[in-house]
Amino acid sequence: MFADVPQDEPWIGAEPGFEGEIHAFNLFAYLSRSDVTWNPSVCSVVKDSLLCPTTEEHTLPITHGNDRVEWFIQVSDEIIWAIEDKVTGRPLARVVMKAGDVAAMPADIRHRGYSPKRSMLIVWENNDHQVARLHQEGKIPPYPVEF
Amino acid sequence: MPTSQSVRTVFGSLDGYVKGSVQVIDDNPKDYAFSNVFDVAAIP
Numbered sequence: 001m002f003a004d005v006p007q008d009e010p011w012i013g014a015e016p017g018f019e020g021e022i023h024a025f026n027l028f029a030y031l032s033r034s035d036v037t038w039n040p041s042v043c044s045v046v047k048d049s050l051l052c053p054t055t056e057e058h059t060l061p062i063t064h065g066n067d068r069v070e071w072f073i074q075v076s077d078e079i080i081w082a083i084e085d086k087v088t089g090r091p092l093a094r095v096v097m098k099a100g101d102v103a104a105m106p107a108d109i110r111h112r113g114y115s116p117k118r119s120m121l122i123v124w125e126n127n128d129h130q131v132a133r134l135h136q137e138g139k140i141p142p143y144p145v146e147f
Numbered sequence: 148m149p150t151s152q153s154v155r156t157v158f159g160s161l162d163g164y165v166k167g168s169v170q171v172i173d174d175n176p177k178d179y180a181f182s183n184v185f186d187v188a189a190i191p
Binding site for chain 1: 154155156157158159164165166167168169170171172173174175176177178179180181182183184185186
């Protein structure tokens with residue numbers, strides 16, 4: 001739990017006539033009250049962009065296989081990810097994410113997270129219905145960017 | 148056993164952050180595009 005996270009809310013100074021059109025909330029406070037883990041607490045959907053803030057603790061109960069690239073933004077604390085080949089289970093890497101870290105999880109891996117204490121994580125992914133098929137057919141690379 | 152009052156939530160800031168890492172076993176670390184928002188924001 002996040003008993004130490006402040007619960008103050010933003011002040012909204014709307015011009016007359018716009019009072020009902022401007023909204024704001026404290027995402028950190030909202031997440032700190034979440035009673036679920038390893039599941040989106042709230043999701044913003046803008047066309048095919050899914051931005052899913054979550055809270056995590058202990059071990060992800062499944063080993064999650066990707067069918068597309070996921071982006072992780074570690075908002076608080078720490079998660080340690082064990083990365084394996086999606087098909088064979090061969091260990092590929094260990095990704096240690098601390099507050100402020102950003103990492104892509106490639107489309108051809110499976111992974112399991114361990115959060116030593118309750119942490120906040122944002123998962124961002126592309127919900128385009130063609131992406132999984134394009135990865136399966138090898139038409140797009142499993143990683144998000146060429147360096 | 149820590150109490151709820153003793154557990155401290157760790158956020159990062161420009162003045163204080165610890166970057167994690169990709170510890171490769173058999174993979175290309177570039178595939179993970181690893182970075183840290185405070186690390187990037189601190190670039191002059």
